[in-house]
Amino acid sequence: MIERIAALGRSGLDILEAMGRSGMVLFHALWAWPNVRTSFPLLVKQIYAVGVLSMVIIVVSGLFIGMVLALQGYNILNRYGSEQALGQMVALTLLRELGPVVTALLFAGRAGSALTAEIGLMKTTEQLASMEMIGVDPLRRIVSPRFWAGFICMPTLALIFSSVGVLGAYAVGVLWLGVDGGSFWSNMQGSVEWGEDVMNGFIKSVVFGVVVTWIAVFQGYDTVPTSEGISRSTTRTVVYASLAVLGLDFILTAVMFGEL
Amino acid sequence: MRGRTLELAVGGFMLIGLLAIIFLALRVSGLSMNSSEETYRVVAKFENIGGLTVRAKVTMAGVTIGRVSNIYLDKEDFVGVVEMDIYKQFNNLSSDASAAILTAGGLGEKYIGLIQGAELDNLTDGSEIYDTQSALVLEDLIAKFLVGRVSDEP
Amino acid sequence: MTSITSTRLQPAANYVEIRDMTFMRGERAIFKNVNIDIPKGKVTAIMGPSGTGKTTLLRLIGGQLKPDQGRIVVDGHNVPELGRSDLFEVRSKMGMLFQSGALFTDLSVYENVAFPLRVHTDLPEDMIRDIVLMKLQAVGLRGAKHLMPSELSGGMARRAALARAIALDPDLVMYDEPFAGQDPMAMGVVVQLIRLLNDALGHTSIVVSHDVQETASIADYIYVVSGGEVIGQGTADEVLNSDLPRVRQFMQGLPDGPVPFHFPAPSLEDDFLRGSSL
Numbered sequence: 001m002i003e004r005i006a007a008l009g010r011s012g013l014d015i016l017e018a019m020g021r022s023g024m025v026l027f028h029a030l031w032a033w034p035n036v037r038t039s040f041p042l043l044v045k046q047i048y049a050v051g052v053l054s055m056v057i058i059v060v061s062g063l064f065i066g067m068v069l070a071l072q073g074y075n076i077l078n079r080y081g082s083e084q085a086l087g088q089m090v091a092l093t094l095l096r097e098l099g100p101v102v103t104a105l106l107f108a109g110r111a112g113s114a115l116t117a118e119i120g121l122m123k124t125t126e127q128l129a130s131m132e133m134i135g136v137d138p139l140r141r142i143v144s145p146r147f148w149a150g151f152i153c154m155p156t157l158a159l160i161f162s163s164v165g166v167l168g169a170y171a172v173g174v175l176w177l178g179v180d181g182g183s184f185w186s187n188m189q190g191s192v193e194w195g196e197d198v199m200n201g202f203i204k205s206v207v208f209g210v211v212v213t214w215i216a217v218f219q220g221y222d223t224v225p226t227s228e229g230i231s232r233s234t235t236r237t238v239v240y241a242s243l244a245v246l247g248l249d250f251i252l253t254a255v256m257f258g259e260l
Numbered sequence: 261m262r263g264r265t266l267e268l269a270v271g272g273f274m275l276i277g278l279l280a281i282i283f284l285a286l287r288v289s290g291l292s293m294n295s296s297e298e299t300y301r302v303v304a305k306f307e308n309i310g311g312l313t314v315r316a317k318v319t320m321a322g323v324t325i326g327r328v329s330n331i332y333l334d335k336e337d338f339v340g341v342v343e344m345d346i347y348k349q350f351n352n353l354s355s356d357a358s359a360a361i362l363t364a365g366g367l368g369e370k371y372i373g374l375i376q377g378a379e380l381d382n383l384t385d386g387s388e389i390y391d392t393q394s395a396l397v398l399e400d401l402i403a404k405f406l407v408g409r410v411s412d413e414p
Numbered sequence: 415m416t417s418i419t420s421t422r423l424q425p426a427a428n429y430v431e432i433r434d435m436t437f438m439r440g441e442r443a444i445f446k447n448v449n450i451d452i453p454k455g456k457v458t459a460i461m462g463p464s465g466t467g468k469t470t471l472l473r474l475i476g477g478q479l480k481p482d483q484g485r486i487v488v489d490g491h492n493v494p495e496l497g498r499s500d501l502f503e504v505r506s507k508m509g510m511l512f513q514s515g516a517l518f519t520d521l522s523v524y525e526n527v528a529f530p531l532r533v534h535t536d537l538p539e540d541m542i543r544d545i546v547l548m549k550l551q552a553v554g555l556r557g558a559k560h561l562m563p564s565e566l567s568g569g570m571a572r573r574a575a576l577a578r579a580i581a582l583d584p585d586l587v588m589y590d591e592p593f594a595g596q597d598p599m600a601m602g603v604v605v606q607l608i609r610l611l612n613d614a615l616g617h618t619s620i621v622v623s624h625d626v627q628e629t630a631s632i633a634d635y636i637y638v639v640s641g642g643e644v645i646g647q648g649t650a651d652e653v654l655n656s657d658l659p660r661v662r663q664f665m666q667g668l669p670d671g672p673v674p675f676h677f678p679a680p681s682l683e684d685d686f687l688r689g690s691s692l
Contacts, residue, residue, distance in 0.1 A: 044270050045520075052273045091288050122519070130516035130575075133476050134530045135502040156277035163280040166288055189290025193315070198284050 022218040029143040029217075042145040050111045050146070050213075051153030055160070057110055058103060062161040065102060066168025069093060073169075074177050083179050087188035090169040095192065095201040096257065099162035101249050104208035107154055108241035112216035115146055116237040119220025120230040128221075143217050150216070154209025155202055162201065200256045207248060212241045299326060299345035300385040304359045309340035310370065310395025312361050317371040318344045325350045328372065344372065346383070355381040358391035370395060429454045429586055429618040430475055435484030437467070437474060444470055446642045447484070452586075457612050457619040459633035461626070461653075462640050463664060463673070468622040469513070471639075472588045475620070476508060477501045489585065506534050509579030509587040509617075513594060515571040517563040523550070523574045524559040530581045549577040553607060569600025573607065580611060586618045587611070593625040601625075605632055626665055630654055638664060640673070 069090045077083045119142060122128050128138040166188075173179045192198070216237045223233040309331060318326035326346035334341050346353070356377030363370055374389075383389070430452035437445045444467040452458045460468050473479045474486055477493045486493045491504050517526050527546045531537060537545075550556040553573040563571055572592065579587055589608060593601050609632045612619045623629045630636070630650040638646040638653060638661050646653055646661035654665055663671035679685065 044267055047270045047273065048266050052269045055273065055276075095284070095288070125514045125519075126512040126516040127518055129473075129478060130510065130512050131518070132478060133505055133508065133510045134533060134578075135505045136533050153273075156274070156280075159277055159280040159284060163283045163288075166283075185287065186290075188288055192289040194285060194289040196315075198289050 046149035050149040062164035063168040066165030070169035070172035084183035087184040088191040100204040103158040104245040115216040116220040120223035124225040150213025155205040158205035304389040307394040312370040354379040360393035361395035456634040509584035515575040
């Protein structure tokens with residue numbers, strides 16, 4: 001029994017230590033922003049790797065989720081004869097919840113795991129150590145541009161996801177199922193608030209972007225330098241990032257929309 | 261060349277992101293330039309605000325001319341006080357305009373409907389609308405109806 | 415600076431001096447009071463069985479790890495006591511060839527070699543180009559400058575990494591297992607390169623390896639390290655013909671000796687007669 005409690009305490013300390021180390025990685029990576037001439041091309045490269053390469057999965061998922069929402073929503077709303085409320089239902093669902101959350105989950109799976117594997121491989125093949133021997137801090141050179149790229153790309157991807165989702169819903173609802181296009185848009189505009197819905201969703205996606213990239217980058221940097229270590233940290237990135245996103249989503253939703 | 265296509269792709273990505281935010285702003289949330297317009301504040305007291313919420317619409321003849329900005333209870337008269345922000349462009353509402361709490365589509369959201377009065381003075385910042393009509397509360401209506409039926413019988 | 419004048423050896427003769435250095439990993443001592451001198455301008459080899467912390471020794475010299483005790487003096491600076499910017503300054507005079515080559519996978523061969531030059535110098539682009547091509551010529555890879563690291567064979571990758579390690583004309587080049595996992599031809603090329611570059615560029619070389627023949631053929635002086643201690647040292651001939659049993663076992667590749675063939679285990683009778691219990 002005592003042993004169990006001791007083990008619990010130990011794992012608690014381990015978690016706390018890992019959090020401390022991850023905080024230090026983040027702090028060191030962001031502490032000094034190196035000069036613009038050398039770091040901007042690095043950032044562009046990472047935005048390409050993290051953002052542009054995630055576009056396909058985000059656009060396709062956004063389109064299908066928007067279309068499914070329209071189909072399901074139409075069937076339910078039709079029973080109450082209020083299918084013109086389809087636009088507002090789809091838009092609010094996407095902007096407040098599905099946009100940020102689904103994008104973050106896909107982002108963790110597509111970009112987060114790639115970041116972890118890439119940095120982990122660099123550590124395993126001693127690239128980080130050799131960079132350090134050349135006299136360049138790998139935290140600034142490797143970690144920092146990747147972190148900023150995630151910070152920029154995740155909200156952008158979430159915005160694209162929501163937009164494409166609304167267009168998908170328009171295609172199914174208006175063009176296929178015959179909801180009146182005018183009332184689709186006007187109902188949406190009447191109920192969607194810029195500050196309340198769009199901005200809060202945006203804030204959510206920024207928070208998710210920071211958390212997912214942070215976890216991905218840290219897991220890569222902290223990986224055990226073997227091929228088994230890389231596969232473990234990649235799995236951990238997806239699991240931890242997904243759990244963090246869902247947990248934070250509840251907290252953020254409670255803070256943002258809870259009192260209404 | 262490789263660096264150039266990369267930069268073009270990233271530029272395209274940022275552009276699509278920008279288009280998305282413009283689309284969400286103008287088409288989805290119907291953000292128009294006058295929503296951040298300057299407003300003036302008008303107060304109205306209601307016997308019962310019955311489910312009206314902050315940010316509800318204020319309309320006249322069905323057109324949105326403002327938003328409810330605050331709701332609280334007057335601790336002396338025990339009536340609900342509703343503060344409304346009316347867009348500055350509608351600055352010629354007469355001081356005896358009347359306000360009613362209405363319900364969209366019978367069961368939908370509550371909003372305030374204003375009806376223009378006859379006075380030549382206009383409502384200004386801080387004015388009060390005296391002629392108010394409370395929200396229809398279904399229970400009260402039923403109770404009144406039943407009481408009326410009972411008293412009508414001999 | 416003043417601290418080294420008190421040591422018994424001539425400071426000018428040795429580029430690296432390790433004194434009474436102890437390094438612990440957890441409870442286990444990787445090094446116990448080790449003393450090693452690396453003479454200037456020579457090829458010094460550190461040999462020993464796998465897992466004796468030879469790579470760790472290079473990291474200690476490079477300041478990536480800190481010893482628990484003792485001094486590691488490189489070019490007159492005690493590395494463990496250096497601040498960040500001084501450490502980077504000392505490192506800019508060191509080149510290191512990692513076991514796996516450690517080329518940056520997202521940069522071409524050319525950019526890999528140019529990387530230290532871009533970081534530490536403000537040279538104009540055409541001068542960087544000349545230096546990079548010179549270094550690539552030295553390792554025979556000038557024609558491969560546009561290839562990516564993934565397109566190189568193992569031997570070529572190591573040569574490209576060597577070109578990067580000598581890009582800044584360092585005073586000290588450290589080789590971490592340069593012969594491991596190479597085919598005989600590639601190995602021959604690397605062996606020759608280490609000796610040639612050392613003599614032509616006049617830097618100091620440290621070779622960490624467990625390949626006896628190749629190392630012995632180029633090393634001026636050899637340290638044999640095992641179990642956290644220096645168990646033998648001398649010129650290649652002295653070490654190869656050493657009478658010390660532990661050195662002899664390692665150098666001649668004898669399966670049994672002071673380092674036993676059998677992992678420590680209970681006696682044979684006990685284990686077999688006890689029956690099924692493990």
